[in-house]
Amino acid sequence: MSDHEYTPKSKFGKWFNDRLPLLTLANHLTDYPTPKNLNYWWTFGGILTFCLITQIVTGLVLAMHYIAHADMAFDSVEHIMRDVNYGWLIRYIHANGASMFFLAVYIHIFRSLFYGSYKAPREIIWIIGIIIYLLMMAAAFMGYVLPWGQMSFWGATVITNLFSAIPLVGEGIVTWLWGGYSVDNPTLTRFFTLHYLIPFLILGLVVLHIWALHIPGNNNPVGIDIKKPSKDTVPFHPYIVIKDGFALLMFMIVFAFFVFYTPNILGHADNYIEADPLVTPAHIVPEWYLLPFYAILRSVPDKLLGVVAMLSAIFILAALPWLDTSKIRSAVFRPLYRQFYWILVADVLILGYVGAMPAEGLYLLVARIATAYYFLHFLVILPVLGFKERTLPLPLSITEPVLGGSPNLAAAKKKVSLNS
Amino acid sequence: MKNFFRILFLISLLIGFQYNSNAAEKVEYLKTDWSFKGLFGKFDRAALQRGYQVYTEVCSSCHSMKYLSYRNLAEKGGPEFSEEQAKAIAASFEVKDGPNADGDMFTRPGKLSDKFVMPYENKKAAQAANGGAYPPDMSVLVKARGGGVDYIYSLLQGYEDPPPGVTLDDGVYYNKYMYGNKIKMANQLSDGLVEYSDGTNATVEQMSKDVTTFLMWAAEPHLESRHQMGFKAIVYLIILTILVYFSMKKIWSRIKTEV
């Protein structure tokens, strides 16, 4: 991993490092050569690490007071909110932290899409990332069930019923998931167990994600390979650490605003009503970060095909390194892709919007068009674009001018700096 | 820096989404000035105390508040009754306790540590006594309704004669702010219904505002400390962000490149 041999200065350090090379690891992490032209979109990796740690720490604290029992879960959450010292703060951080986590992960994913970070030789990083994203959705969904409010209960009912779409064994699987004939106490306790477990799985995958990143090194806004270490790179510490720290603090200001001033705006009012198996809320809406997929699910008029479409929408991302046939990574040098990229962003936002609306009339029509476009983008536009698109000439290095001094250089440079 | 404005834009979109999805059923609620809104929002103590009076004298005959204890009435950030007043309030209620040494349940005067006494033994009893409709527990009612305080405030003043063409069953009333306009709770408030000890004129509007303020506190008892801590936290974060920004500029000035 390291590009040069590291020897600790102190005698004890050397003795220890010969037995367990933690100091070599620390040295690798601090000296890790990072492209110096990374813009702020690259700070979200660090922000996501912060989000994960925050969720784990606040989650551990909540688990000390929460009671995973259908009769007591709602009461124990109110106990946390009212009586536990700083309980309200810790719960609001955890609840809003989930939203902030997803906000950051979406920016992280769309950064990757824009700059082609998923392309060779970074496919494994990308696929691990998709697994992390899937686990995040599972953790978020199960976490939302724990307060045992109306949305918890009915969300759990609706999502677990998705499995009943599977032919032949579907019903059996749903009963197995529930541990009964409806969502009830056995479901709650197993969701709590899994909700506790998943973050640690994510933590392990994050280590792999970073390990896989440190083999080829970071992609960068220009998207070309760089020599490392060279004058194109800076050591991770202190340059990237302080920059990530700055971005993290900006992020935390937004986070704090949610926690302290609008702690419930991202949740749903119905979840402050205790679960009642006899009454379904008027609109069942998942949390905002799942809405695009919810829209895809509802836009297909067939139960099984709807589930298939929704899952495909996620799994198609894992095939992205091979669906995108272009050899050029960064959208900065791909004028056509850049436009399709922004159309995709708009498409996903539209899907999110119609996902929150009732599935009828115009909303349903829009949802269907947006769903169709989503798949069109990945299955048709991206593969074809790689062959048809006339890309801009690439510079030799991130600091040196383009070979031959193309007239497009100025425009390309400008684009890069705009994004930084 | 530009990117942060883009991110802020995305976040405002996000909030817009959420706002839209929560307000799928759009009604114009009555507006009033809430003292607890805003960066430094605090409860109006007198309104909380009056609101508690309205709750006890009017609402509590049907609506429970099972997550509140009498001690909360004396806690900081709430109605802030004196400890003596709160004790007296608690003692004015008969609390079921037990079993005693003989295995029997008995009643005794309430203590500060007791939860608010519930009007009914359980949900079924509450339904049976109210024509099948369960009067919801009021502890977190404000947070459990999409429109929040504005909704509750409006609902209490929203009783009208049904418009022509709308027929109401027995025990169902017309309220223009209720979801579907049909409500099983009759109009409870009328001018002068309670007699405020501080001499405030007990109009329907005044009582609605007071009791809604009280319910907001009941749902968010730590609202005041949340606002105070939030302001400190954000000021702190801004200061640290500025320091880190200049540190970053210094560090990056060692190499010739823009951050």
Added chain:
Amino acid sequence: MSEKKTNRRDFLFTATYAVGAVGVGATIWPMIDQMNPDASVKALASTEVDVSTVTPGKTITVLWRGKPVFIRRRTQDEIAEARLVKLEDLKHPEKDEDRAKDPEWLVMLGVCTHLGCVPLDQKGDYNGWFCPCHGSHYDISGRIRKGPAPTNMEIPKYEFVNSNTIKIG
């Protein structure tokens, strides 16, 4: 680089570190404080005990704040025995008069001061209590006489509401 410039840079970094450290501390505190007794636990006030059925020579055990409290109605012999003990014979000298305001009634936390077990009534070498965990012997005033416990059993705050009711706490 001039010396002045170095100082200013150092100051900036020091200030950033210091302000950052304050924030980390302020963030950690709620995570620690949440494990302290919460508001509902702190509010658990007193317990009132009806002692009308306790005859001389009998002990009842009641629960207060999750711990056992022994309430013993002592016989005249026991009172005499407790009061005769010389202070210099005691490991933790306390007069029986100070431990039992009303000599007939001994109200104490039934928790061994060694490691927190509940001692057995009417056992041990001193006619009082005996802790089975590590063999501490207490006398009829709940004072430690033999064994590893360092101090006498604790007397909680209590009062007689009327002749039949004791309020603990």
